[in-house]
Amino acid sequence: MADFSKPNAPRFSVDVYQNEYLPEGGRAVDAIVTVTATGGGTAGGAVTAPHLYAPGHGPSAAVVLMVDCSGSMDYPPDKMRNARDATAAAVDTLRDGVRFAVIGGTHVATEVYPGGGRLAVADATTRAQAKRALRRLSAGGGTAIGTWLRLADRLLSSADAAVRHGILLTDGRNEHESPEALTATLDACAGRFTCDARGVGTDWEVKEVTGIASALLGTADIVADPAGLTADFTRMMEQAMGKEVADVSLRLWTPVGTTVTFVKQVAPAVEDLTGRRTEAGPRSGDYPTGSWGDESRDYHVRVEVPPAGLGQEMLAARVSLVIPRPGGASLPDASGSTGAVHPPGAQGLIRAVWTDDLAASTSINPQVAHYTGQAELAQAIRQGLDLRKAGDIDGATAKLGRAVQLAGASGNADTAKLLAKVVDVVDASTGTVRLKAKVAEADEMTLETRSTKTVRVKK
The missing domain is CATH 2.60.40.3670 (Immunoglobulin-like)
Structure with missing residues (x-):
């Protein structure tokens, strides 16, 4: 393309x-x-202005934003408000000429803007209209993420766009459709568009959100504090606007x-x-x-x-x-x-x-050795957290200790900091740790969500 x-x-x-x-x-x-x-x-770097490319100067692109509007988005009340503000900021970051739509997601998917099974073309007028439509969003209903993705796929496929992208926000578990239904949807959408997925708060399922991003070749992350949504959504849209092929x-x-x-x-x-x-x-x-x-x-x-x-x-x-x-x-x-x-x-x-x-x-080639260690690090974190949840203290301690050792040896400072919120590090070089008696749910979910993030090898 x-x-x-x-x-x-x-x-x-x-x-x-x-x-x-x-x-x-x-x-x-x-x-x-x-x-x-x-x-x-400009992917990997910042887009310095919301409308960096004039129409015709960037690739043809289409973006659909899927916003969780289930009943739990009202608890606390600022969660829905922050989601509306974040989506509005993302709409502001669309460059002129990009086709876009906003979906409200509950146990069904609803076209919030522009409606009629179509995409709008971004300009000052349509961005203002979309933001007005967002102000009417309210929380109520269940969660069936597969319906949101299928509607996004239908909307995105209506445009002959070189780059097709989705941004999905949820705050809860996918309780109103079966896991098999979501898997079937992801299989149907794979290769048709890419999608970044975000979980806000701590009541969502990490494996669901990371599974969506993995299947659709996007990124996954946690926004534990809803106040951070606007900055995260803006950054995601900047990245999406930087995709060229x-x-x-x-x-x-x-x-x-x-x-x-x-x-x-x-x-x-x-x-x-x-x-x-x-x-x-x-x-x-x-x-x-x-x-x-x-x-x-x-x-x-x-x-x-x-x-x-x-x-x-x-x-x-x-x-x-x-x-x-x-x-x-x-x-x-x-x-x-x-x-x-x-x-x-x-x-x-x-x-x-x-x-x-x-x-x-x-x-052993240094690059091969480094990334073999990074892959083992991701696996050790996932296994360690699963063992911790299952009550296997010895097994969890061994796996998370190995993760601490690998993170230190490879210079993965960000992961090392996240691990230090789940275990007390006695000796990083030998992987000697003790599980913390109390761990904040947001800290555990952040470690699990970001476990696959790696650092580049030092050339």
């Missing part, structure tokens, strides 16, 4: 970091693939006899993409990465190669980026697959070389 002739379309580069040397009989090849987009939007996929080609063990995004957050592969021609598979502006992300790729003799070498995998052309026109890529086009130069090679040099074959 990117027009690479436009000056504001991002250019992609691919860098591969690995130790290519394997011992005799070695089969597992690990690599960190850094993908960088430059010269396009959607539906970017990481394509992995492997030779005969080589199998893909996993493909994971490891920065800025851990996200396992292995199960999302779609076949893309002979020995090629595409892994979705969502929408991009000016930003850089890291991916951990592991493949298993057939064993070879000492001194032999092979191309273990070729990594490239594919972006659909406007209008769906298809071109063959470097491996002969059709349906997508490579940006110039966006390709990286993963190699395997068999050696009897013990030092070379046992050395």
Whole structure:
């Protein structure tokens, strides 16, 4: 969906970091693939003005804001008011020409603005109209998030937009539809639009909110104090307005006899993409990465190669980026697959070389080591909190202690601070901790929600 002739379309580069040397009989090849987009939007940096691009100067974009209006949003009363104010601030951040809508979510989804199954086009008049409509929002009813997402999908699909994005706010659990219904909705919406999800207060379910963001390749976070919603919504919309190209996929080609063990995004957050592969021609598979502006992300790729003799070498995998052309026109890529086009130069090679040099074959690449630790950190936090909730004090202490050790060793100061609100750290270097007797619910939920956030490796 990117027009690479436009000056504001991002250019992609691919860098591969690995130790290519394997011992005799070695089969597992690990690599960190850094993908960088430059010269396009402003994702990852601040948009300095609400309407940074004049109409026609940014990508065609459509955004739907989904605001929880269930009865619990009235407790405390300032929660609904803060949600209205935050949504109004997000509407103010829309650049001219972007199509948008606002949905009120309860056990059903309601079009708040503009209505009639359509999207409005952002300008001074429609932004003012939307903010007036928001003032009429009130709380009452249940929560069925799948209905909100399905309405958002219908509205977004009505626009021929390059970037389609949702922002979802909830304060409670998804009590008025089954988990299976929400899963089916997420499956139906995946790949059709991206969505950032936020939980406000402490009465919502972390796994529901993070599951929505994961399925729809967006971000998830907690806003424990409703007073922080306006700043968070403004920041989310700034990020959305910085996206320049959607539906970017990481394509992995492997030779005969080589199998893909996993493909994971490891920065800025851990996200396992292995199960999302779609076949893309002979020995090629595409892994979705969502929408991009000016930003850089890291991916951990592991493949298993057939064993070879000492001194032999092979191309273990070729990594490239594919972006659909406007209008769906298809071109063959470097491996002969059709349906997508490579940006110039966006390709990286993963190699395997068999050696009897013990030092070379046992050395772990620093990038691989760092992100292996970050993925283990995220897993240790999730397991530790689950064990804590289940009453397994010893198990929780061991897992959260390991998390403290990993956070300290990798320089993940933000996660270390969040862990220190759940455990008393005796010795970070050895992972010696004690569980705190009392933990604020907001602190535990913040740690769980942000457990997958990582720090970049120090190059």
